[in-house]
Amino acid sequence: MGRYVIRRLLQALLTLFITLFLLHYLTALSVQIRGNPALLFFGGERTPDPAMLAQIERLYGLDNTCFDRPGDPCLGPFVERLQNYAAGDFGTTLNGNRDVGELLTIYIPNTLRLFIFSTITLVTLAMVLGTWAARRRGGLIDHSVRGATILIDSVPVFLILLAYVYILAVPLTNWARDIWGAESFMGQVFRPNYNPDYPWTTIIIPGIIVGTVGLATLTRLVRASQLENLGSDFVRTAKAKGLKTGRITVVHVVRNSMIPIVTGVGYTFAFALSGAVLTEGIMGIPGMGRMIFQAVQRQETNLIIVGLTVTAVVVILVTLVVDLLYAVLDPRIRYD
Amino acid sequence: MAETTGPAADVLPGSDMNAPLLEVEDLRVEFAVRGRRIPAVRGVNFALEQGKTLAVVGESGSGKSVTSQAIMGILDSPPGFVTGGEVRLRGVDLLQQDEETRRTVRGNHIAIVFQDALSALNPVWSVGFQLGELYRVHRGAGRRAAEQKAIELLDQVGIPDAKNRVGHYPHQFSGGMRQRVMIAMALALDPEVLIADEPTTALDVTVQAQIMRLLRRIQDERNMGLILITHDLGVVADVADDVAVMYAGQIVERANIHDVFARPAHPYTKALLRAIPRVDAVGRELEVIPGLPPNPAALPSGCPFHPRCRAADPERCGDEEPPDRQAAEGHLARCHFAEEVYRDER
Numbered sequence: 001m002g003r004y005v006i007r008r009l010l011q012a013l014l015t016l017f018i019t020l021f022l023l024h025y026l027t028a029l030s031v032q033i034r035g036n037p038a039l040l041f042f043g044g045e046r047t048p049d050p051a052m053l054a055q056i057e058r059l060y061g062l063d064n065t066c067f068d069r070p071g072d073p074c075l076g077p078f079v080e081r082l083q084n085y086a087a088g089d090f091g092t093t094l095n096g097n098r099d100v101g102e103l104l105t106i107y108i109p110n111t112l113r114l115f116i117f118s119t120i121t122l123v124t125l126a127m128v129l130g131t132w133a134a135r136r137r138g139g140l141i142d143h144s145v146r147g148a149t150i151l152i153d154s155v156p157v158f159l160i161l162l163a164y165v166y167i168l169a170v171p172l173t174n175w176a177r178d179i180w181g182a183e184s185f186m187g188q189v190f191r192p193n194y195n196p197d198y199p200w201t202t203i204i205i206p207g208i209i210v211g212t213v214g215l216a217t218l219t220r221l222v223r224a225s226q227l228e229n230l231g232s233d234f235v236r237t238a239k240a241k242g243l244k245t246g247r248i249t250v251v252h253v254v255r256n257s258m259i260p261i262v263t264g265v266g267y268t269f270a271f272a273l274s275g276a277v278l279t280e281g282i283m284g285i286p287g288m289g290r291m292i293f294q295a296v297q298r299q300e301t302n303l304i305i306v307g308l309t310v311t312a313v314v315v316i317l318v319t320l321v322v323d324l325l326y327a328v329l330d331p332r333i334r335y336d
Numbered sequence: 337m338a339e340t341t342g343p344a345a346d347v348l349p350g351s352d353m354n355a356p357l358l359e360v361e362d363l364r365v366e367f368a369v370r371g372r373r374i375p376a377v378r379g380v381n382f383a384l385e386q387g388k389t390l391a392v393v394g395e396s397g398s399g400k401s402v403t404s405q406a407i408m409g410i411l412d413s414p415p416g417f418v419t420g421g422e423v424r425l426r427g428v429d430l431l432q433q434d435e436e437t438r439r440t441v442r443g444n445h446i447a448i449v450f451q452d453a454l455s456a457l458n459p460v461w462s463v464g465f466q467l468g469e470l471y472r473v474h475r476g477a478g479r480r481a482a483e484q485k486a487i488e489l490l491d492q493v494g495i496p497d498a499k500n501r502v503g504h505y506p507h508q509f510s511g512g513m514r515q516r517v518m519i520a521m522a523l524a525l526d527p528e529v530l531i532a533d534e535p536t537t538a539l540d541v542t543v544q545a546q547i548m549r550l551l552r553r554i555q556d557e558r559n560m561g562l563i564l565i566t567h568d569l570g571v572v573a574d575v576a577d578d579v580a581v582m583y584a585g586q587i588v589e590r591a592n593i594h595d596v597f598a599r600p601a602h603p604y605t606k607a608l609l610r611a612i613p614r615v616d617a618v619g620r621e622l623e624v625i626p627g628l629p630p631n632p633a634a635l636p637s638g639c640p641f642h643p644r645c646r647a648a649d650p651e652r653c654g655d656e657e658p659p660d661r662q663a664a665e666g667h668l669a670r671c672h673f674a675e676e677v678y679r680d681e682r
Contacts, residue, residue, distance in 0.1 A: 239410040240410050242440060242442035331459070331505040
């Protein structure tokens with residue numbers, strides 16, 4: 001077990017390092033090919049005073065000559081950046097000169113809230129529907145569940161979001177306000193956009209939508225793994241041992257079924273990050289997804305790198321947790 | 337052997353110790369597949385006495401395993417249903433009992449050893465837990481006491497270093513050792529009847545012999561009734577007292593082991609015996625039974641074996657289903673010509 005954990009930790013660190021380097025290299029290439037982002041500082045039209053340009057370049061760490069040589073990996077600035085991150089310094093934005101670390105403290109909690117709601121929705125619905133379908137295998141319910149989840153999965157998330165925002169949100173909000181008042185939970189929950197005064201309430205619906213959209217994969221996974229275990233030889237053994245049905249389910253089915261499900265949740269979580277960009281954009285939630293999207297539009301090199309670094313860290317952490325849970329659940333992995 | 341922990345559900349209510357240990361009478365099992373009822377076991381009869389071994393022999397699909405699962409009451413239903421007959425344990429018809437009684441019979445009175453121990457053991461629990469579970473559930477033993485019993489059991493079935501092995505997981509054992517764990521699990525509650533469903537099929541030959549010796553030793557020690565299900569007549573020869581040969585969901589021949597080997601009374605048994613490879617027949621082509629076992633959903637008319645039978649009378653065997661005929665004292669065969677086959681005249 002100890003060796004397994006250490007190996008996984010080292011793998012996670014290595015993955016993180018490689019991700020950071022690739023991010024750095026790609027953005028360096030973009031600067032080398034597309035041109036100097038410091039020019040943006042001057043509106044992008046006028047030719048700036050060389051002295052001022054040099055000062056700006058120094059300010060944002062763009063003064064290294066490696067940025068003039070396409071293909072140069074720019075190791076110097078890379079090491080510098082890692083040192084800054086380690087010291088808690090994430091730099092500033094080109095536009096408005098805001099501290100990126102401060103922006104993160106606003107954006108990360110919002111995205112986390114979105115993920116909490118979407119993960120809860122996803123896991124609960126998938127467990128309930130998957131178990132239900134497995135129990136009624138081959139019946140109407142089984143086919144309906146599988147059909148419906150695939151149908152939801154085939155519709156792009158932004159379409160569902162747009163449909164919600166433009167068709168449902170306003171009438172629902174008006175209806176709820178008439179009954180419970182504008183400042184109540186019900187009055188806020190259906191809003192078509194984020195409200196900074198109600199950071200939890202106004203993220204519930206977007207979270208549910210993101211969670212529902214990823215449902216098909218996990219539901220099928222739950223169904224398949226339960227079916228596999230219900231029909232397995234060791235469940236037959238458990239019956240032959242004279243155990244009660246309840247004990248068989250709890251001791252001999254659930255734990256075995258959890259192994260693929262935990263993996264599935266991990267994957268879906270990482271996958272939801274891409275959904276977050278669209279969701280946060282459409283619902284106006286100031287979160288990591290929207291931040292990265294806008295940073296790309298405005299050529300905010302530093303912001304892009306920081307944003308993607310944070311997402312990479314999250315994905316690597318989730319994968320690590322999944323791997324460790326895996327080992328807790330399955331001795332065959334623990335003792336490999 | 338009655339060293340039980342805590343309250344024992346050892347005596348089945350209503351049972352009569354003078355009645356035969358296990359009697360199966362006219363047992364019928366059907367499977368519901370797409371609205372159709374497909375017979376898998378079609379009226380099986382046999383009896384098992386204490387301390388005796390009955391070998392049930394047959395090809396795959398002949399209904400051996402379904403019979404054993406029906407006796408245990410662990411048939412997956414749906415699709416499988418027991419549609420008739422009686423399974424009497426010391427005179428008590430198990431099929432008439434409620435689920436709670438049947439549950440206590442499992443493990444306590446009748447236990448089963450499955451073929452493939454790797455898949456029959458739960459991969460995520462230690463063998464100690466899976467063994468101890470029986471004492472905890474049936475005898476109310478605590479975790480410690482259950483583990484102690486598990487170590488004793490592992491020791492009894494010949495697993496070296498049982499004290500350390502008890503915390504290991506199934507995948508950490510070799511095939512033979514895993515089968516020993518399976519056997520230990522079946523023995524845990526000291527059952528009167530042990531069903532071994534192809535216990536050595538998944539093992540290589542040297543290990544097969546060890547497992548068979550172990551089963552025989554344990555049966556002797558505990559004076560259990562043993563039902564040995566196999567498709568391998570070779571395994572049966574030096575272990576069994578009686579043999580029941582199954583074909584298409586029926587027992588087609590039932591007799592003492594020596595009788596069956598010396599003077600089979602059913603053409604199917606005869607063909608099976610001929611198909612055993614012989615050391616003294618090197619170079620001769622291996623005998624096979626022509627054709628395939630019948631599809632239970634579309635059984636041939638008359639005698640189900642007649643399309644593959646050497647001795648069949650084309651008219652009679654294709655039309656008329658043979659009854660059980662007594663070829664000799666205690667030697668039954670389901671063949672119109674049982675006596676003639678027995679005398680080797682057909």
